Amino acid sequence: MGANPGGGGISSGLYASSAFPRRPCGALAAVVRCARRTGKRRYPSEKKRLDRRHKEQLRQTAPEEGGVAREAGFWRLSKLAVPASDDPGKDFLGVSPPLLQAIAKALKFPVASMLPEEAFSVIRKSFDARKILKEPQFVYTVDVDAKKLLDMEPRTWDFIARLEPRLGIVEYMSDERVATDLISMLNVHNKVSDDEHGIRDTVNNGSISPTRMKPRVAIVGSGPSGLFAALVLAELGAEVTLLERGQPVEQRGRDIGALAVRRILQSESNFCFGEGGAGTWSDGKLVTRIGKNTDGVQAVMKTFVHFGGPPNILIDGRPHLGTDKLVPLLRNFRHHLRELGVAIRFNTRVDDFIVEGGQVKGVVVSDSNLQPGSVDQKLSFDAVVLAVGHSARDTYSMLLRHNVDVTPKNFSVGLRIEHPQELINNIQYSELAAEVQKGRGRIPVADYKVVKSIGEGDVKNDIEQVDQNRSCYSFCMCPGGQVVLTSTNPLELCVNGMSFSRRASKWANSALVVTVSSHDFEPFQSHGSLAGVEFQREYERRAAMMGGGNFVVPAQCVTDFISNKLSVTTLPPSSYRLGVRPSKLHELFPPYITEALQQSIMMIDKEMPGFISSEALLHGVETRTSSPLQISRHRETYESTSLQGLYPIGEGAGYAGGIVSAAVDGMYCGFALAKQLSLFAGDIEAIFGKAQKQTGSVKY
Numbered sequence: 001m002g003a004n005p006g007g008g009g010i011s012s013g014l015y016a017s018s019a020f021p022r023r024p025c026g027a028l029a030a031v032v033r034c035a036r037r038t039g040k041r042r043y044p045s046e047k048k049r050l051d052r053r054h055k056e057q058l059r060q061t062a063p064e065e066g067g068v069a070r071e072a073g074f075w076r077l078s079k080l081a082v083p084a085s086d087d088p089g090k091d092f093l094g095v096s097p098p099l100l101q102a103i104a105k106a107l108k109f110p111v112a113s114m115l116p117e118e119a120f121s122v123i124r125k126s127f128d129a130r131k132i133l134k135e136p137q138f139v140y141t142v143d144v145d146a147k148k149l150l151d152m153e154p155r156t157w158d159f160i161a162r163l164e165p166r167l168g169i170v171e172y173m174s175d176e177r178v179a180t181d182l183i184s185m186l187n188v189h190n191k192v193s194d195d196e197h198g199i200r201d202t203v204n205n206g207s208i209s210p211t212r213m214k215p216r217v218a219i220v221g222s223g224p225s226g227l228f229a230a231l232v233l234a235e236l237g238a239e240v241t242l243l244e245r246g247q248p249v250e251q252r253g254r255d256i257g258a259l260a261v262r263r264i265l266q267s268e269s270n271f272c273f274g275e276g277g278a279g280t281w282s283d284g285k286l287v288t289r290i291g292k293n294t295d296g297v298q299a300v301m302k303t304f305v306h307f308g309g310p311p312n313i314l315i316d317g318r319p320h321l322g323t324d325k326l327v328p329l330l331r332n333f334r335h336h337l338r339e340l341g342v343a344i345r346f347n348t349r350v351d352d353f354i355v356e357g358g359q360v361k362g363v364v365v366s367d368s369n370l371q372p373g374s375v376d377q378k379l380s381f382d383a384v385v386l387a388v389g390h391s392a393r394d395t396y397s398m399l400l401r402h403n404v405d406v407t408p409k410n411f412s413v414g415l416r417i418e419h420p421q422e423l424i425n426n427i428q429y430s431e432l433a434a435e436v437q438k439g440r441g442r443i444p445v446a447d448y449k450v451v452k453s454i455g456e457g458d459v460k461n462d463i464e465q466v467d468q469n470r471s472c473y474s475f476c477m478c479p480g481g482q483v484v485l486t487s488t489n490p491l492e493l494c495v496n497g498m499s500f501s502r503r504a505s506k507w508a509n510s511a512l513v514v515t516v517s518s519h520d521f522e523p524f525q526s527h528g529s530l531a532g533v534e535f536q537r538e539y540e541r542r543a544a545m546m547g548g549g550n551f552v553v554p555a556q557c558v559t560d561f562i563s564n565k566l567s568v569t570t571l572p573p574s575s576y577r578l579g580v581r582p583s584k585l586h587e588l589f590p591p592y593i594t595e596a597l598q599q600s601i602m603m604i605d606k607e608m609p610g611f612i613s614s615e616a617l618l619h620g621v622e623t624r625t626s627s628p629l630q631i632s633r634h635r636e637t638y639e640s641t642s643l644q645g646l647y648p649i650g651e652g653a654g655y656a657g658g659i660v661s662a663a664v665d666g667m668y669c670g671f672a673l674a675k676q677l678s679l680f681a682g683d684i685e686a687i688f689g690k691a692q693k694q695t696g697s698v699k700y
Contacts (some may be wrong), residue, residue: 125318223277225650232670246274630654
């Protein structure tokens, strides 16, 4: 929470002069600061003012009640609830009779069976099993084509004419909101550009004038941000080289298999490094906090579908792909980039920048299969887009050697908890749990998302309360998944979760993590801006020592973790394939982290009785929830504030935290850089809206 300057005063000047001494001329006035109230903590008067403003905005947007203009356009109906017992199930994305009943109720139309299904389009479908409901329900967002509805059923006119806009419930749109995939959008732009400017090779005095040299751009990293930046720049005419230290997904999969079976860790091809980035061998979550209905996010989602993603991710309220769907998608993405002329170099690690006069002129690369420094090559470029992941610690060190402006950033650390999936199903769904059927039933595999605020001692006021509290929350919850190793160094141990598209595993796992910030890194201040990185390393080394080596993970029963005692009995089964060892995880972290985890687990159990179970197992350690630093950049151009020609993007740069937000960041950077290179003259924000804020806390 932030604090905003506010004005304060006493209405009576006489009272003010008698109660307080007069301020000497020229003295500075005291600034009164109060904690900003947001969400449910807003003052009632502020809530009413916001409600009036929203209603006025909706009234101005919608046609006049009873007006002829209502015969055209679209109405978006949100929060349409259908009981789970009546709905066809999670895999049905059409308009069912029970949904028609919910639509008829929203329109106040008396006979649902008279409504034509063809007039309605399902935009969003999610599942709500909160305990406050009488029964679990599917919740829909539906677009109504007013013209089609009136053509097919004229008796709905009176009901459309009287429809009242309500924020987040009923909204009018003059045109249907149909986002397109990025490739189609860029093809349209290129065609319009060619039509406006003529063929690029023009005839001059009977000879063909040569086209100007294409700007050369290096993209470092083939995660979501790097892939989407490469796609935009290549489509707009840049000469793009994509440099990836790891392997393509086919070989990367074999290397990960060797790690799981023979304990062979390839330092450059593993769960973190390789084509697609760290999210490839994870749950493939496509949820984001930057606005799932924004045009930018929708363009990214439709691009995933273009490359082979299932169409249901466009409608599912909590979309995910799964590793098995991501691998062929990435292969198709790669083929398209190569068709555009992108040079993709795998096993190519960027070891240094070529800098002249405060500007990046190229990169120094080496074959990542060989020993560092054995072979290097200098490559010249007009711009370098840095799209590495949050585990590229050697790249962070290289940035500091070039005095790139890097600042420590908050992140979270903790443990990964695993339960039998049937237990989570029973906790969340009760009698409906039997209909999950390992991801093949009508009801989605149960998950959970929890956020708790844990206080640290007594505080005097609201502002101090904000500073003293720590957030403890679930992270990367993988229903029907497994715990996997994400170490990039054999002397360090960290874990994550992953699942396939069907989520059919018998385990459910999630990280439980606690926020840490710069004051927690004080013991590592000698490392400067990399103090957070060293903080991560410290506890990854401790976890490796607790496990006894050979990638065995230290583990502890949840009941024993809360009681601060070693699990002396046999540990419950774990999905982690390289083995677990009974350990004192309550001694791994500093007390403030351990106590926050213990308190939050007990708070979760009150909301989800059964969460604390003898079958629940904690695994150590989860440290790489997001980047521990942020590389400063200009908001409009995406260029580094301290090194010209460098464009830091995505999760590794501290501007994203997931597949979708990283892809959106890379897309915006691609357009911004193309504009600087005179390849694009449009306004990206006019197409996609404003990008996420890049100062302070970044929404993931």
